[in-house]
Amino acid sequence: MKPRYRFLAVLLLLGTVTFSQGQGNYTPSQSNIEAREWFQDAKFGMFVHWGVYSILGDGEWVMQTQNIPVKAYEKLPTFFNPIEYNAKEWVKMAKDAGMKYITITSRHHDGFSMFDTKVTDYDIVDGTPYGKDVLKDLAEACRAEGVKLFFYYSLLDWRDDNYFPRGRTGAKIPGRSETGEWGKYIDFMKAQLTELLTNYGEIAGIWFDGHWDQKDWDGKKFGKLNVDWHYDEIYKLIHDLQPQCLIGNNHHLAPIEGEDFQMFEKDLPGKNTKGWGTDASDVGNLPFEVCETINGSWGFNLQDRKHKSKKELVQYIVKAAGYGSNLLLNVGPMPNGEIQEEHKESLKEVGEWMRANGSTIYGTEQGPIPPTDKMASTQKDKTVFLHLLDVTETEVLLKDFDRKVRAVRFYKDQTSLNYKKNKNGLLIKIPEDGLDPIDTIIEITLK
Template identity: 45%
Template structure:
């Protein structure tokens, strides 16, 4: 029954468009730039960071939203330094940042005129979106802005399936949708008018109404048209776990490489838009004091490789601490990924999905007439390989040291032998 309702909702959402969206040349260029970059950093930060329980703390613990809002008077991230954030992220080899301007708890991290519930009315009193945007523009890092479609605090937001215990006094299933839609459009207008070039808006929360008995119409055409009018190059992605809707420019997969559905959130078909996988560096999106379960450098690097092998980007998340620092372990992972990308980045940046598909242990990426084979085997061993490849091979070298790999090719079958080194993360062949 849930699948039937989801299908009806999807049809309702798509039918609200005239099916006439045509991206501008600036937008197409943004898509190309985005697809070539392959690696970005997600930053989940807000009032929830104070509690150290992750970004869903309010709804998970049924916190009274009015009591929760009092934490704004304790928000003072005295160690926040946009310059250091961007420098560390840039050194990791990441090419863009996606920052949570307003999450489901409704708190805005910029100087918005649409609500008093924002960072300017805290002891800190500084517009961190502006500071981060200015630094991204200065250091040449593309800026993407996350924006929540749902709100656990506003009474005009129609109640969905989350945030039901946050004690909004006059909230209802119908809410006041025209008021809430105007609020979102006004906030998005601020973000796209006052912070320079924004390369993407990253929406989240559609799924809050995916089980409604009556299909919910988000009227995305009004939001999307406004964004493309204000900044034609600005890309739109929506973390709805569905096939892309009309007007979108990026397809997002949550916690899954495209084509996989291990987390149960990414069963949608793969479309023709640029692809992005978002994944956490540890277990949570927002800062959780007990969550030190960080993925190893090998796991993160191999995730980037497997994502690139699908022609997709990896958006890797960090939850900054309430004081404004990035966690030490996260910073260490950024350094380790940056070191690897300095040596091997040519096999990742600017590539598309490769023609060779050999399960999880052999991944391929491609750039023009160069095919990169990534061997993710962990144990040292010699390996004889026969790979079907229709194009004539001129040369095979190991990317690490440019050593030549002897090979034979006959009737579209490529035969060669390699030795996987000990403690291998990724042994890469460059096939011309």
């Protein structure tokens, strides 16, 4: 067991960790602790935002951004027919890219379920000409390839009358009732989560989103919570059904009791560039995951041209690992079920880099050199991997590096490098022809 999780497990067993609104007196099972360790080692996963909103080619928030009336939006499933969807190809593509798991939207904020649910007909099996359960196919393909599967699940709903009181989003969508029973909505969610954790084999995790919809917002920070999400019941339900199943919640807060990993949306851990509250004071002791888009959108967006380069993607993986975090990289499939060619090519390029350099990422912990825009470090046992990003200097000083060094060499070909320890730290000399425009990796062996 890694030190961070050993420390957390002891605290949980002693009952000294306190959070709010979560699964009271939660002690993770042994299988859950092992799943956390696997997750922390995995480092790279694929996020998939896919639903009937893809038809409109304007992202997954199109119902909200265009204020589409409920009755009008309900027409979308009637011509959602993704005949080019191939779960085996998706999983192979993710695996070839070096991704160890897939997290897919089972239900997004529009309320449409992408699986065969029995508690509503507003789902892909009952409401579309396609009529098949895409999550069932994906679960089978993941098992065949040894890729773990997570389900994204939206807490908020822009269509269900029982999602009441209304949250901050969806308020202007026409056709919504001004009455509802919150208790029935909680029961609906628990019924769907039971289906997801009963009908699809072993599920690696549940990825919640939407908590923030029921919090006051002044444009800079979140205020009080206006509803009871019943996390005590929901988290217990999940852990009772599948004890190893990891729970994460995109609430932009410090971890709540019962959660098993902490996520950071479009931000590195402790960085609060979006103003969503995930600053240093909210960073807990759970495994980390950063989620980011491969272009500029989560759901398919026909006008999005912000496709990230190989350099941007690789460096984001490296920076996330430098914080001890996974990167969950999102693609938004097209309405026909295919993933854009630009994104396939990007994933192929990333996969080639991961095959050559993945041992400096997978199974590592945050290294001793604090990450910056120019460098990051990861570590395995007594080996530190220094990742130099956009560095053109042939001398690099690692300030205050007080570890005893046995050897310094290029990771790529194991060529020894000249180095010197002094009162300021560790000075490494790098031949100019050894600099890599994306990531120059230096291997530091400690005594």
